[in-house]
Amino acid sequence: MKKYIGTKQIEAEPMTRGDAWGKHLLREKPSTENFDDEGYHVRYEYGYESWSPKDVFEKAYKVADTPLDRMYIEYNELMDKHNKLVLFLGRKDAVEIAGENQITLMEVQKVQMHDYLLTLKERIGLMKK
Known part of the structure; x- marks a missing residue:
């Protein structure tokens, strides 16, 4: 496969895995062991919303408000x-x-x-x- 680099602007806010489940952002219910995992609620340009684990998110995105x-x-x-x-x-x-x-x-x-x-x-x- 070929390698690709993408750039996109998103909106995000900190949110635990459990809170993401409560907002219907996850397909599978989190286990009690990872319910409190830190992450981000992410909203993409066309309105799609999801949840991303903190380490994955922070590797891919940087704050660009100003x-x-x-x-x-x-x-x-x-x-x-x-x-x-x-x-x-x-x-x-x-x-x-x-x-x-x-x-x-x-x-x-x-x-x-x-x-x-x-x-x-x-x-x-x-x-x-």
Whole structure:
């Protein structure tokens, strides 16, 4: 199968598995052992509602209520990509894997990503004042 990455905007609120059962968001009744599991009541763009366990939800979604929230998301995602690029470029076999032309362009990209990170960091600092 091919890999896919999706982005969607949702609404959510904290809710236990038991409360989700009471609101008819689950197909199966929770057992007494997992009735108090933490999670989120999720409402998707077209009105579909469900419940998601806390760890699964928080891995997939970040709060994006304000411009500052969204800027932090952008900064953290870019930092992650930048760090992965730096790690790849530090490999002894990077040129063998990607070729000299790609490595040259990746080095340029790394500098541009770093500059972009600095700009975002400055904007975040200004917004926090």
